[in-house]
Amino acid sequence: MSESVILCEGFHDRAFWNGWLKLLGCDSTGFEPKTPGYPAPDPWGLPVSHGQFAYRSKSGRFLRVRQCGGRANVLPQARSRLNQRTTKQLLQLVINVDVDASAANPIAGAVGLHRKDVLHQVQQIDPSAAMNAAGEIEVDGGATRISLIRWEASDPATTPGLPDQQTLERMVCAALAAAYPARAAAVQHWLNCRPNPPQVDPKEHAWSYMAGWYAGHGCEAFYSHLWNEARVVSELESRLRASGAWQIAETLAS
Amino acid sequence: MIRSVEIKGLRGIREGKLTDLTPLVVLVGPNGSGKSTIIEGILIGASPLAAEAILQVVRRHEAGGSGPAWLLWRAGEREPTEVTVVTDFGKPRQCKLNLERGVPEDQTYITFRLFQQNSLFASGYLIGVKNKYHSHQPTNFTPLEDVPEIHLVEAYPANFQKPLHELYTKAVQNGRRKEAIGIVTEVFPGVSNVEILTEHGEPILHFVFEDHSVPATLAGDGIQSLLRLSLELAASGGGVALLEEPEVHQHPGAIRQSARAILAAVRRNIQVILTTHSLELIDALLAESKDEDLAKLSLYRLQLKDGVLQSSRLAGPDVAFARTTIEDDLR
Numbered sequence: 001m002s003e004s005v006i007l008c009e010g011f012h013d014r015a016f017w018n019g020w021l022k023l024l025g026c027d028s029t030g031f032e033p034k035t036p037g038y039p040a041p042d043p044w045g046l047p048v049s050h051g052q053f054a055y056r057s058k059s060g061r062f063l064r065v066r067q068c069g070g071r072a073n074v075l076p077q078a079r080s081r082l083n084q085r086t087t088k089q090l091l092q093l094v095i096n097v098d099v100d101a102s103a104a105n106p107i108a109g110a111v112g113l114h115r116k117d118v119l120h121q122v123q124q125i126d127p128s129a130a131m132n133a134a135g136e137i138e139v140d141g142g143a144t145r146i147s148l149i150r151w152e153a154s155d156p157a158t159t160p161g162l163p164d165q166q167t168l169e170r171m172v173c174a175a176l177a178a179a180y181p182a183r184a185a186a187v188q189h190w191l192n193c194r195p196n197p198p199q200v201d202p203k204e205h206a207w208s209y210m211a212g213w214y215a216g217h218g219c220e221a222f223y224s225h226l227w228n229e230a231r232v233v234s235e236l237e238s239r240l241r242a243s244g245a246w247q248i249a250e251t252l253a254s
Numbered sequence: 255m256i257r258s259v260e261i262k263g264l265r266g267i268r269e270g271k272l273t274d275l276t277p278l279v280v281l282v283g284p285n286g287s288g289k290s291t292i293i294e295g296i297l298i299g300a301s302p303l304a305a306e307a308i309l310q311v312v313r314r315h316e317a318g319g320s321g322p323a324w325l326l327w328r329a330g331e332r333e334p335t336e337v338t339v340v341t342d343f344g345k346p347r348q349c350k351l352n353l354e355r356g357v358p359e360d361q362t363y364i365t366f367r368l369f370q371q372n373s374l375f376a377s378g379y380l381i382g383v384k385n386k387y388h389s390h391q392p393t394n395f396t397p398l399e400d401v402p403e404i405h406l407v408e409a410y411p412a413n414f415q416k417p418l419h420e421l422y423t424k425a426v427q428n429g430r431r432k433e434a435i436g437i438v439t440e441v442f443p444g445v446s447n448v449e450i451l452t453e454h455g456e457p458i459l460h461f462v463f464e465d466h467s468v469p470a471t472l473a474g475d476g477i478q479s480l481l482r483l484s485l486e487l488a489a490s491g492g493g494v495a496l497l498e499e500p501e502v503h504q505h506p507g508a509i510r511q512s513a514r515a516i517l518a519a520v521r522r523n524i525q526v527i528l529t530t531h532s533l534e535l536i537d538a539l540l541a542e543s544k545d546e547d548l549a550k551l552s553l554y555r556l557q558l559k560d561g562v563l564q565s566s567r568l569a570g571p572d573v574a575f576a577r578t579t580i581e582d583d584l585r
Contacts, residue, residue, distance in 0.1 A: 045284065050581035066580070073579060080576050084566040084584075087283065087557045 001043040002089035015220035019227030024253035026055035099166035104157035160188035165202035175235035263327035263335040270563020283556035289529040299337035305391030403493035424489035434488035475503035497528035513538035
C-alpha cells in the first residue's frame with residue numbers, strides 16, 4: 001500500500017491538476033462523484049474526502065491531490081504527511097506553490113519557496129535527506145522522493161493580457177495569450193477600460209478570460225477545461241517543460 | 255508515567271516498540287495493526303499483579319475457544335515473549351513469559367518471570383485446562399515507580415471488571431461524585447442522580463429519575479459504556495488507565511462527554527492510553543483540549559508487517575493541525 005501526493009495551494013491549482021493529470025492518462029473513476037464505484041477508498045480503506053481528488057495512474061498507482069488552503073499551509077501539511085510515511089508509504093510528494101514574484105521586477109531568491117527551503121524543512125524530519133541529480137529530495141534513502149513545482153511563466157512583462165505576479169494565473173494567461181493573442185488584447189483592453197478599477201489582483205486577468213469562455217461552469221471548470229484546448233495545451237506544455245514540472249507530472253501519471 | 259513499551263512475541267506482535275509516550279496516548283490504525291496488543295502488553299508489563307493481568311488478557315480472547323498459549327506469538331513455538339516498560343524514572347521492568355512443554359495435550363502451562371533493572375524479583379505461572387485457569391502469582395505486590403495503579407477499561411461488560419457500585423463508591427471516596435455523575439446525567443435525559451440501592455440485600459447502582467429509578471445495567475450499551483468509563487476514571491487514584499475503543503456504542507454527544515472524562519483524568523495526572531477507530535473521538539479530545547492539554551497528547555498510527563510493529567508518531571499540536579486545519583484522516 002502506497003501513494004503519491006500533490007500538495008497545492010488552492011482550489012484552482014487542484015482543478016488545473018485535475019485536467020492535466022487526466023490528459024496524461026490518470027483515471028479518477030470511483031474517486032469522482034457520479035462515476036462507477038464512487039466513493040472508492042484510498043489504499044488504506046479510508047474515504048477520499050475533505051476536498052481531495054484522487055486518481056489511478058496508468059500503471060494503477062494511487063495518486064492524491066490535496067489543496068492546502070493557502071501557501072502557508074503547504075509546508076506544514078508536507079511535514080504532517082512525511083511524519084506518517086512509516087505507516088502510510090509515500091512514494092512521491094509534490095509541493096506545488098506560486099512563485100509570487102513580480103515579472104516586471106524579479107528579485108532573484110527573494111520571494112517564493114525554493115528547493116533549499118524545502119530541503120531544510122525535510123532534514124528536520126530525516127536528517128539524511130539529500131538532493132539528487134534530478135533536483136528531487138530523497139528521504140529514507142530514496143524510498144520517498146520530494147519535488148517542488150513552482151508556477152511561473154517567463155513571458156515578457158509587457159505582454160498584453162498577463163498579470164504581473166508569478167502565479168498559476170499568470171502561467172495560464174500566458175498560455176492563453178500565446179494561443180489566442182487577439183483574446184489577450186481584448187482582455188487587456190477590457191481591464192484598462194474599467195472606470196474605477198480596484199487594486200491590481202493577480203486573478204483579474206484569468207477571471208476575464210473565463211468570463212467569455214467557461215462562464216457557465218465556474219472557475220474550477222475553467223482551469224480543468226483548459227486542457228481540452230489543443231492550442232492551449234501546447235502553450236502550457238512548453239512552459240511547464242521549461243520549469244521541469246511537465247516531467248514530474250509525467251512520472252506521477254506513468 | 256510510562257514512557258516506552260517494548261514487546262517481543264506477544265499475540266500478533268513479533269517485535270515492536272513505542273517510545274516517547276505522553277500523558278495522553280491515542281493509538282490508531284487498521285484492524286490487526288497491534289493496538290490491542292500494545293494495550294495488553296502494557297497491562298502485563300506494568301501491572302503490580304502480573305498473573306491477574308495475564309489472566310485478564312487471556313480471558314479477553316477466550317470467547318472463540320482459543321487457549322492461553324495464543325497469548326504468545328505463534329502460540330509460543332518461536333521466540334520467547336518479553337514485555338518491557340520504562341517509566342519516567344528510567345528503570346525498566348520486564349515480564350518474560352514461557353510456554354512450558356511436556357504437559358498434557360489439553361493443558362497449557364505458562365510461566366512468567368519479572369525483572370526490575372535486569373534483576374529477577376518475582377515469578378509465577380498460569381495453568382489453563384479447557385478454559386479453566388489456575389494461576390500462582392508472587393506474594394509481593396510491587397507497583398512500578400510512578401505507576402501505583404493500572405486498569406484496562408472495557409467498553410462492554412466483562413466478568414473481570416469491577417462492579418459499578420464499587421467504582422461509584424470509590425469515586426465518591428475520591429471526592430469526584432459530581433464529576434462522574436455529571437457526565438452521565440448530561441447525556442441521559444431525565445436522570446437526575448445515580449445512587450446505590452439494594453435488591454435482595456445486594457448493592458445495585460441505579461439511575462434515579464424524578465419519580466422512579468432503574469438499575470444502571472438496564473440502560474443502553476452507550477450509556478453503560480459512558481458510565482463505566484467516567485466511573486473508572488473518577489475512581490482511579492492515579493497511575494495508568496488503558497481504554498479500548500471507548501467510543502463503542504456511543505452517540506457523538508456521549509463521545510464528547512467521554513473526551514471530557516478522559517481529559518479530566520489526564521489533568522489529574524492519570525496517564526490515559528487508548529485505542530480508537532473514531533475520528534469523532536479524536537476531534538472531541540482536540541475540541542475539549544487547552545494548549546497545555548495538547549502538549550500532553552501524542553498519536554501513534556500503527557501497522558504490523560510480518561509481525562513487526564511499525565508506527566508513525568504525531569505530537570499533540572501536529573494532531574490538532576492535521577485534524578482542524580487540513581482535516582487529515584489520521585486513522
